[in-house]
Amino acid sequence: MFKPVKQNRIFQDVVEQIQDVIISGQLAAGEKLPPERELKETFAISRGTLREALRVLEQKRLIDIQLGAGGGAIVREVTPEVIVDGLSLLIRSQKIPLEYLKEFRLDIEGNIARLAADRASAEDVAGLRDILKRAKDSLDFHEGWEAYVDADACLHMTLARITGNTIYEYIQTAIHKNINRYYVEFLEHEESVLCHHYKDLCDIVDAVASGDGEKACDKMRLHLKRLGQ
Amino acid sequence: MFKPVKQNRIFQDVVEQIQDVIISGQLAAGEKLPPERELKETFAISRGTLREALRVLEQKRLIDIQLGAGGGAIVREVTPEVIVDGLSLLIRSQKIPLEYLKEFRLDIEGNIARLAADRASAEDVAGLRDILKRAKDSLDFHEGWEAYVDADACLHMTLARITGNTIYEYIQTAIHKNINRYYVEFLEHEESVLCHHYKDLCDIVDAVASGDGEKACDKMRLHLKRLGQ
DNA sequence: CTATCTTCAATGGTCAAACCATTCAAAATA
DNA sequence: TATTTTGAATGGTTTGACCATTGAAGATAG
Numbered sequence: 001m002f003k004p005v006k007q008n009r010i011f012q013d014v015v016e017q018i019q020d021v022i023i024s025g026q027l028a029a030g031e032k033l034p035p036e037r038e039l040k041e042t043f044a045i046s047r048g049t050l051r052e053a054l055r056v057l058e059q060k061r062l063i064d065i066q067l068g069a070g071g072g073a074i075v076r077e078v079t080p081e082v083i084v085d086g087l088s089l090l091i092r093s094q095k096i097p098l099e100y101l102k103e104f105r106l107d108i109e110g111n112i113a114r115l116a117a118d119r120a121s122a123e124d125v126a127g128l129r130d131i132l133k134r135a136k137d138s139l140d141f142h143e144g145w146e147a148y149v150d151a152d153a154c155l156h157m158t159l160a161r162i163t164g165n166t167i168y169e170y171i172q173t174a175i176h177k178n179i180n181r182y183y184v185e186f187l188e189h190e191e192s193v194l195c196h197h198y199k200d201l202c203d204i205v206d207a208v209a210s211g212d213g214e215k216a217c218d219k220m221r222l223h224l225k226r227l228g229q
Numbered sequence: 230m231f232k233p234v235k236q237n238r239i240f241q242d243v244v245e246q247i248q249d250v251i252i253s254g255q256l257a258a259g260e261k262l263p264p265e266r267e268l269k270e271t272f273a274i275s276r277g278t279l280r281e282a283l284r285v286l287e288q289k290r291l292i293d294i295q296l297g298a299g300g301g302a303i304v305r306e307v308t309p310e311v312i313v314d315g316l317s318l319l320i321r322s323q324k325i326p327l328e329y330l331k332e333f334r335l336d337i338e339g340n341i342a343r344l345a346a347d348r349a350s351a352e353d354v355a356g357l358r359d360i361l362k363r364a365k366d367s368l369d370f371h372e373g374w375e376a377y378v379d380a381d382a383c384l385h386m387t388l389a390r391i392t393g394n395t396i397y398e399y400i401q402t403a404i405h406k407n408i409n410r411y412y413v414e415f416l417e418h419e420e421s422v423l424c425h426h427y428k429d430l431c432d433i434v435d436a437v438a439s440g441d442g443e444k445a446c447d448k449m450r451l452h453l454k455r456l457g458q
Numbered sequence: 459c460t461a462t463c464t465t466c467a468a469t470g471g472t473c474a475a476a477c478c479a480t481t482c483a484a485a486a487t488a
Numbered sequence: 489t490a491t492t493t494t495g496a497a498t499g500g501t502t503t504g505a506c507c508a509t510t511g512a513a514g515a516t517a518g
Binding site: 236238239240274275276277278281295296297298299300 | 470471472473474475479480481482483
């Protein structure tokens with residue numbers, strides 16, 4: 001019912017005040033906060049304390065700091081990118097049961113495939129086929145594991161971008177920029193396994209190209225399920 | 230191809246060093262970092278700079294700071310809770326197109342309902358019915374809008390908890406603790422609308438109770454779609 | 459007059475030393 | 489033995505100084 005009372009730290013209060021001003025829109029993206037030496041007077045605190053507050057706001061991606069004359073704290077646009085840090089940390093730490101992550105991916109990526117199929121333009125499909133070609137080349141010319149995984153990640157992220165929903169885009173970014181160390185252990189380097197993997201990708205792109213959302217979703221889920229065993 | 234080179238800030242380097250030690254497991258959850266006055270010697274930096282690094286790590290939920298003798302920075306367990314801040318910020322700022330958020334919720338909550346139906350125990354179902362009763366009481370006794378919305382949020386979050394997948398649990402937490410200001414404008418206070426809304430919730434719980442995942446998913450998605458118009 | 463170079467002021471980054479506030483445990487006291 | 493007092497450990501804050509980077513104004517050369 002009650003929550004533990006947090007110790008009153010001055011910088012926390014400053015963080016909340018500035019954050020409120022930003023997310024309420026009183027300070028729009030691109031606008032600049034006063035210089036540190038002025039802000040510290042406004043809040044009647046020391047510069048060190050103010051700077052601790054600025055570090056927190058920076059970490060939250062609410063401000064950017066620029067150096068030099070005319071520099072200072074600039075209010076950033078709030079975009080779904082703010083979810084990347086937390087999700088990346090979660091994946092990288094490997095402290096989350098793998099089955100949870102797989103379940104979540106199955107859900108998310110299945111829907112991404114479905115939405116992408118519904119919304120892909122001709123150019124989008126062409127872009128996907130280009131990526132497939134990159135993947136195939138890396139197999140044919142034995143460019144190695146790295147090149148193939150790159151193409152694979154690119155394909156998944158491109159599908160997310162095609163949905164147009166930036167939430168999916170950033171979730172996918174966070175996952176694929178951090179998940180390598182997870183499935184580097186599962187995905188065999190064997191040629192035959194990679195070929196099978198590549199075939200899956202082709203099926204998915206074909207489904208997207210034909211605009212069949214359900215099929216794309218199914219193919220993607222099938223693909224991910226195979227990956228995890 | 231290249232990324233802009235970030236300015237070399239000492240505290241950033243310290244953040245990365247400590248973070249790496251934590252997520253690599255060299256420092257386990259519950260263990261304590263050395264006191265500030267000792268750490269500053271180790272890194273050969275000033276205390277102010279070290280404290281800026283600690284603020285960042287604290288914001289990332291990697292450490293907790295305790296006051297007083299024997300206090301200090303304690304390594305936290307990395308849980309899916311790390312995703313809450315970013316998602317909360319995203320929703321609260323209202324800078325994301327509402328349609329994206331709705332699409333994401335439709336996806337997530339549909340799957341939550343499906344998984345909950347597959348996994349709910351008898352006690353889980355009893356708990357859901359209790360929450361439904363709370364909602365109905367708030368309608369029958371005209372306890373007002375607040376009480377009903379509370380029960381509604383509680384139901385959604387309980388479903389997430391029933392899935393057992395903590396990722397869903399924290400996503401649902403972030404959404405329902407911040408979305409009120411969004412749909413407070415959509416959901417009519419009219420008795421008839423609330424009754425319809427309540428009926429939806431009953432359908433969902435019934436589907437979960439019967440273990441019919443597909444039906445639960447459909448009912449939930451139907452419910453959310455109605456909400457948004 | 460234009461183009462380049464120099465200088466300087468604004469601003470964030472860092473350091474150092476001090477003092478305050480909180481907490482816990484040991485020592486003193488009833 | 490139980491309570492109170494004291495003091496040390498540790499985070500929170502302040503002040504003032506100096507460094508590094510940047511951009512613009514002014515000086516200089518062509």
